[in-house]
Each structure stands twice: as structure tokens, then as C-alpha cells.
Amino acid sequence: MTRSLVIGGTRFIGRHLVEELLAHGHDVTICNRGNHDNPFAETDEVDHVETDRTERRDLEAAKLAVEPTYVFDMVAYQPGDVATATEVFDDVDGYVYVSSGAAYGAAEIPRREGVTELCDCTDEQATDDSPETYGNRKAEGDRVVAEAAESGVNAYSVRPCIVYGPHDYTERLDYWIERVSTEDRVIVPGDGDNVWHRAYVEDVASAMRIVAASGEPGAAYNVGDRRLVTLREMVELIADVADTDVEVVAAGERELSAAGLSTDDFVLYRDYPHVLATDRLASLGWESTPVREAMARSVTAHRESDRDGSEHDPGREERDAVLDVLDTV
Template sequence: MYKRQAYGREKIPKREDETPLADCSPEQAVDDSDATYGPRKAEGDRAVFAAAERGVRAMSVRPCIVYGPHDYTERLDFWIDRVNRFDRVVVPGDGTNLWHRAYVEDVASALRLVAEEGDAGEAYNVGDRRLVTLEEMVTLIADQLDTTVEVVTAGPRELEAGSIEPDDYVLYREYPHVLSTAKLAALGWESTPIGEAMARSVEDHLESDRDGSEHEPDRESEERVLGILDTF
């Protein structure tokens, strides 16, 4: 699961100048696959730093999971669709999972600000200044849909009833992934209030044909989990 991260070590929070980058072998550098995504991102940062040493005004901007309108990955759409269609939503684990996310417009503003005000050879993390857990995210979606939802948390044993693994859920990460954004904020950057960002995301979802159905698990599998939990 952690192969997607350019950072080479799990820390809370991850700071640009303190948390080591992942290693990248010559073989990984030319392997255009998901398995080498993180190492190749790290190698890209090292190329930026090397360019800066040669006098190039080069900086690295490191967004975490990006969400917002027109998101072709449909990661957030999966959860919006669940909340919009059902009054009970299964959340893996205990609901306190933290995977840092970044609103798309804030990533754009960060790119411009770093280009204008950043220091050559530096890296800048981008992520919401206010983080929400997975359960809080579901509740926030419900607020924007003007509805209520029962969040049903389920551990690995309960999820087995639907042949589901916790990692099957998009935007779930067992170990917290949190970035420090203080360095970017010191340039004057601010993130969009989380409620406003989610409102725009939900509005765009409702106007689109995205439903996140390409992501697992399907609702039928979840219904089996809910059935087991209802017998407890």
C-alpha cells in the first residue's frame, strides 16, 4: 500500500527536509508500473534538486491525494455515491483512518506560489490544512448532501463476511499519512476551508456521471457485512 508514496519512511507528519525519500534503483527508474510509482517520484525530486545545484530555478511541489471537481480517478466519487444512495455506509477499521488529501484548486495555487516565491532546490508539501478522518469525511459529505447517514465501522473479521479486505476501500490507509504543510504556508499559502472544498466536490459529482463504481467493494458485498453486524 505504501508503494505509492515518494517518502521512504513512515513518519507523522512527513516533513520535506526531514523525512527520507524512497530509494530508486536503475531498474525501477525505467519501470513504468504502479509498483515503482513512489520510487520514481522520489527520483524526480532528486533530479529537481540536482538541477537547482546547477543553477536552474527548480522546485518540487508534493501534493498528497488530490480531490475535487472533474476528478477522473473517482476516488471521492465512490464515497459520495455511497452516501447519496444509502443511509448506512460501511467504513473499514474504526473510522479514525487518516490519509492526507489536497483540494485540486489548492494544488494549483501552490504550484503558482512556489513558482513565484519558492526557493530553488526546495520541496513543498501540499495538503488540506484541516485534516479529516475517513468517518469525518463521510459525515462531511452527508452534510453537503443535506442528508444523514449511519457510519458502520467494520474490522477485518466483520469484512470477511463480504470477502472484503480493509485495503479494498479507496482512500483507506491503515497507517496515517500526514504531511506537514508549514513550509508552504510560510510563503503565504492557504487551503480552501474543508466544508467549502467538499461542497464544490459534491456539487460537481451530482452534475456528472461519475459514481466510483470501478472501485471496490461493491454494495452487494457490503450488504453481507451489514447482515452479519446486525446479528451481533
């Protein structure tokens, strides 16, 4: 029996990973502190071990209880967490650390594993927990994985770009789905052609499973949709799968500034393109879900939830003011 231990596992990516592992015959245990609702609490398919992943003795106890074949680390946010985990699980068949496309420090298109420079990480950044040092800490975690592999540990990194799909508590995509679902005209910042590579959550889950079984120790694997879409194309795709019509209206800095806004006030906007090469992962047999299918599932999940992305809304009055400016041009 293949036993998989998922550190985390109850929220977004981890939830899909558990479902992916179950679908492929794994015996799954999740370990966490129990601070979030456990979607698998009512099933006997998934075991749970209450664990504080920052405590080495808790990880050691989880290892003894589960005797895992594979370990998937969803919530290692500081490189020290990764170092401890690679020591505790140094004899498993596969330890997979969830890194991030934010680990890349160089502005290259596309960003490639082993080629594009990673972010530096100072000692102070390594123990920080602010969003500003997220990429630095993830990059240092990648370096810890590589060093562990040199010592014989079957450790791997998976680097997803920004993730979307059902159960996404960040509600980033929900903002755009809500706009398309409730409005006739949807503002996209800039010219609408900006690109921020995204990864469908089920594809991230399958990538982790495949890397654990077939990856090269010490290597990192980017994850992202094999077909990229611009922000404008994403909005149009949402409208298509939602079977509704919207007018996509591009607004530059001049029009936005009239309402006190900027392009950065719109979620999923990124000025410089962020694109990850995914050939290394594809060489293991991984395939991404067609983007239209992934978006259709995301729209369905949005409709079945109470998420509306309102926390990302720059403001209805502000958006109306921008449209008024555009209508007078």
C-alpha cells in the same frame, strides 16, 4: 506578460492549474500529445502546442514557440523526464515539477520536506511505469530537481498528497459521495478513524503558482488540506454538505472477512496514517480552502457529472453481507 507553459494541462490537476494561472493574469500555453479532450479548445485564452514530452526536441520546440516565464510539469513520471526538462528549461524563472507524497519512504507523522527520508530508486525502477514504483520514481525526480538547482536552475518540487475535487477522473471520492447520496447506511473500514491526508485540487494549483514565483530553488513543498479529517469524518462531512442523513457503520477485519473483503478493498483507506507537514508552503503565503467548502464544491461537481466511483465498489452484495453480520452482533 508572464507566460506559463503547462506540460499536460487538460485533465485534473492541470486543468485547475490553467484556470488558476488565467485568473492571475498569465498567458497560458498547454503542451501535450492531444490524446485527451481539451477543455480549453473553445476559448482563445489558452494556446496549445502538440508535444510528446518524452521527446527532447519537442520540448525545445515548445520553448522556442512560447518563451515561457514559468514551466509547470504535470506529467513527468520518470526521473529521466525531469532531467531532460530541467536541461531544456534551465533559464526560465521557474520550473515546477509535480512530485507526490508517495515519494516519502519513511513512516513518520508528519512527513516533512528535507527531514523525512525519501524512497530509494534503482536504475530499473527509474525506467519502470508500474504503480509499484511510482513513489520511487517521484522521489528520484525530486533529487533531479535538487541537483539542477545546485547548477543554477530555478527548479522546484511540489508534493501533493492524494488529490480530490472537481474533474477527478480517478473517481476515488466519487465512490463515497455516491454511497452517501444513495444509501442510508455507509460502511467505513476499520474503526473509521484512519487518516490519509488529502489535498483539494484548487489548492494544489495555487501552490504551484506560488512556488514558481516565490519558492526556494531545489526545495520541495508538501501540499495538503490544513485541516485533516478521518475517513468517518469525511463521510459525515459529505452527508452534511449534501444535506442528507446517513448512518456511518464501522466494520473491522472480522466482519469484512465474512463477505470476503478486507479494509484495503475500500478506496481512500490507509492502515498507517499518511500526513504531510505543510508549514513550508504556508510560509510562502499559501492558504488551503476550508475543508467544508472544498467538499461542498466536490459534491456539487459530482452531481453535475456522470461519475459514480463504481470501479472502486467492493460489491453491493458484499456490503450487504457485512451489514448483516454487524446486525447480528
